[in-house]
Amino acid sequence: MTALLTIIVLVFISVAIWQMVKIFDLAQAKSENTGVATDKDNTINGYLMMGFLAFIYIITIVCFVKWGDLPLMSNSASEHGPTIDNLMIISMVIIFFVQTVTQFLLHYFAFKYKGEKGKKALFFADNNKLEAIWTIIPVIVLAGLIIYGLNTWINIMGVDESDDPLVIELYAQQFNWKARYGGADNTLGKANVRLIDIDRANILGLDESDPNAQDDVITTELHLPVGRPVLFKMRSQDVLHSAYMPHFRAQMNCVPGMITQFGFTPTVTTAEMRETPQMQEKVTRINEIRVENSKKLVAKGEEALERYEFDYLLLCNKICGKSHYNMQMKIVVETQEEYDAWMKEQKEFKNSLIN
C-alpha cells in the first residue's frame, strides 16, 4: 500500500513539474527558446555538475561509514582468506584513488569550461605523449594486479593432496544441502544419481557394493575441525547450484554430471568468531533490528522473531528454482575433540540403509 501511495505521489509530482516547466517556457517565450542551451543553461548546469561531484563523494563516504565494516575486508575464517582480503583492499585503494581523481577532473572541467557566447575552444586534437602516459600507467598498475591476483588464485585453487586433507562431499539438490564424510578411511565411496534408492534411504546414490562407501557419513550440518585442510568435492543431482561460504572466502559451482572441488583450511572456530568484538557488535545490531521487527509482527498477531546467534553458513549462490532464496546449511567449525565427538554420534552409511 505504501508503495502504491509513493508511486501516486511521484506521478503527481512529475505532472506538477511538467506544468511548472510549461510556465517557465512561456516566460522564456520572448527570449526565443530554441531548445538549444543558452549561456544561462550552461552556467546553471555547470554548477550542478559540481554539486553532483559533491553528491558522488558524499554517497561514497556515507556508504563506507555506514556499511563499510564488511565481512569481506576483515574477519575471514580461513587460511587463504587474508590473502584475498589484502588483494581486495589494495584493489579498493587503487579504485578509489582513480575514481576520486577522474570524477573530479570530469565534473570540474564540465564546470570550469562551461560555454559562453563568443568564446572559442582550444583546437587541441592530439598529443602522443599524453596518450602514451595514460596507456602506460594503467599497464603498469594492471601488471602488478594481475601478477598478485594470479599468484593468489593459483595458491587457492591448487590442492595439495600431501597435506592429507579431510575429504568432504557437498551434495546439492533443490533446495537443500547434504555433506558426506569419507569415514575412518577418509575416502568417499563411489556414487551416481542412477543408484539413488529412496525406499532404502540411499539418498545420495552411493554404490552399496563399494567397500569405501560403507563407512561414509551423511549429514545435514557441516562440521569442520579447526586448522585441518578440507577438500570439498561438489556434486549436484538436478540443476546448477553454487556452494558459497562467504566467511571462508570460498565458492564453487555444483554441476550435475561432474565433480568440482575447492579446498581451504578453517582457522577460526564458531565459538571464537562469536567472541570477536566485531561480530558481537554486528549481532547486537541485528538483534536490535529483529526486536523492532518483532514488535510489528506481534502487533499483527504473528510470532516474534527468534534471537539471532552467529553461525557460519553455506548458501546457494546460483539460481536454482523457486526456493533458491532459502537453500542453506549451517557450518560449525570446532576443535578436533568436539569434531570427533560429533562424528561418533553420526550413523555410517551401511547402518543407515533400510533393508
Next chain:
Amino acid sequence: MSAHADTHAHEDDHGHHHKETFVTKYIFSQDHKMIAKQYLITGTIMGVIGVLMSMMFRMQIAWPEEPNVLFEALLGKWAPDGVMDADIYLALVTIHGTIMVFFVLTAGLSGTFSNLLIPLQIGARDMASGFLNMISYWLFFLSSVIMVLSLFVEAGPAAAGWTIYPPLSALPLAQGGSGMGMTLWLVSMAIFIASSLLGSLNYIVTVINLRTKGMSMTRLPLTIWAFFITAIIGVISFPVLLSAALLLIMDRSFGTSFFLSDIFIQGEVLHYQGGSPVLFEHLFWFLGHPEVYIVLLPALGITSEIIATNSRKPIFGYRAMVASILAIAFLSTIVWGHHMFISGMNPFLGSVFTFTTLLIAIPSAVKAFNYITTLWKGNLQMNPAMLFSIGLVSTFITGGLTGIILGDSALDINVHDTYFVVAHFHLVMGISALYGMFAGIYHWFPRMFGRMLNKNLGYIHFWVTAVCAYGVFFPMHFIGMAGLPRRYYTNSNFPLFDDLANVNVIITIFALVGGVFQLVFLWNFFYSIFYGKKSVENPWKSNTLEWTASLKHIHGNWPGEIPHVHRWAYDYSKPGHEEDYVPQHIPLKDGEEELQH
C-alpha cells in the same frame, strides 16, 4: 573504396516518393530513417515494460512478502492477496534482464542509431539493402511480440535468469517457467538473433561500400566506427548464441544430451548422459560478453560525437579512440571465461581469462581520459545530450573500475553472483548504455522528427536520473561485498543479512523515483513529436553530414547530389575559420592543412 551513389538511383527514388502509401511509408517501410524510428519506438515500449518489472521486484526486495495493490493488479494469479510469488519474482528478474539487454540496449540503441546515422553520416542514400533492413526490423518486432506473449503462459514465463543456464532452463520439472515459457523465450531469441544478424550485415556492407566521395575510413565520425565494429562483433558472436539456443531446444524437446547428464529430479532418474552444463556456459558467454560491448560501444560512439560537438572541440586522440574501439572489440571475444571462474572449469583457464580481462581496462582507460581531455579548455554547451554524455563517462568510470575486482579470479570467488556484480554491470553497461541512448535521442531528435525536445524537461530528466542511478547502484556494491547473493526472492531467511534490509529500502526508493521520472522523458518525447518547436537545419552546429540532408522526410536523404567530404568530422574551433565549426563537406581553404589522421 568510396563509392558514389549514382544519380540514377536518386531519380528512381524520387519516382517512388510519389507512390508512397501509408503502409509503405509507416509500416513496411524500407527507408532507413523510418526503420530507425520504428526501432526506437518498439525499443521504448519494451523499455517501459522492462523498467516496470524492475520496479516491481525492487519493491519485493525492500518490503518482502508484503501485500501490494500494484502486484495484485499487474501480476494477477501470481500475486495471491497481493503477495508476490517466488516463481514470478525469478521470472521478472529474468525477463527484465532479457528485455533490457537485448530488446532495449541492443535493438533499441544499435537498431535506432545505426539505421539513422550510418547512411546519413557517411553520405549514402539508404542502407545497402533496404529490403533486408525492413525484414530485420519486422523480425525484431516479431521476437518482441513473442517475448511479451510468453509473459502470459499458464505455467509462467522463463525464470532461469537471463543466462538461462541448463539444467534449470531445460527441465520443466525443475521450474514451471522452464516449460512453455522457456520455449517461447528460445524461439523469440532465435528470431531476435536472425534480426540482429541481418541488421549487422547491412551495417557492415553499407559502411564499407556506400561512403560518399572523400569519406575515407579515417574521416569517419567515431559514431560510425563504433556502429561498424559493433556490427562485426555481433556477426562473430551472435551465431554462437543461436547454436546454443538450438542445442538447448534439442535437449529440451528431442531428448539429446548436449548440456545434461546424470540428473535425478522429483523422484526419477532422467535418461540424459554425457552432456555438460559448462559447455552451455561457454557458448552463452561467448556471445554474452561481447554482448556487453555490443551494448556499450554504440553508446560510446554517440558520446564521442556529442562531447566533441558540444565542447566545440575536436575529439581528443581520434586515432587512439579508433584503436581502443578495435582493441576492446578484439579483447571482448577472448574474455568470456571471467563469468565462469568458479563454474568448475580448469583453474588454469581462470588464470588466462583473468589476464585477458584485466587488459580490457587499458583501452577503456584511454577512452575515459580522452573524453576528459576533450572537455579541457572547451566551450561546453550544456545541452541535455551533453549532460547525458558526461553522465555516461561518469558511470562508465565508476562501473568500469569495479571490473578490476570482478575480473580478478581470486577476488571473484567471494563476490561472484552477489549484488556487487549487479551493481557493477548495471553501472558500466546498463546505465552507461541507457545514457548513451538518451543522449542520442536528445541530440538527433531534431534530425528524426524535425522538432526539438523541450530542454528544460531534459534537464530535469537528466539530473533526477543521474542522482537516482548512483543512489540505486552505489550502495548496492556494499551489500554485495557483505555477501548478499543476487536473485534471492527475500533475504528474511538469513538473519545474517538483517542489517542490510534498510539499504535495500533506500535503493528501492531511489529506483522508484528514478523509474517514475522516466515519465518526464516519455511525455517530452511523444509530446514533442507532434507539438515540439520546429527545429532549424543544424541546431547543434555540428560538422557531420546528417545535418546537411533535407529536414523533410524524403527517400534518398539529399534532394540534390550527395555532398562530397573534404575533411574529418571534428574541425571545431579550428584556427583560421570564422565560425567555431567547419562541416565535413566544406572544402579546405587555400593553404589550410588537414590534420593527418
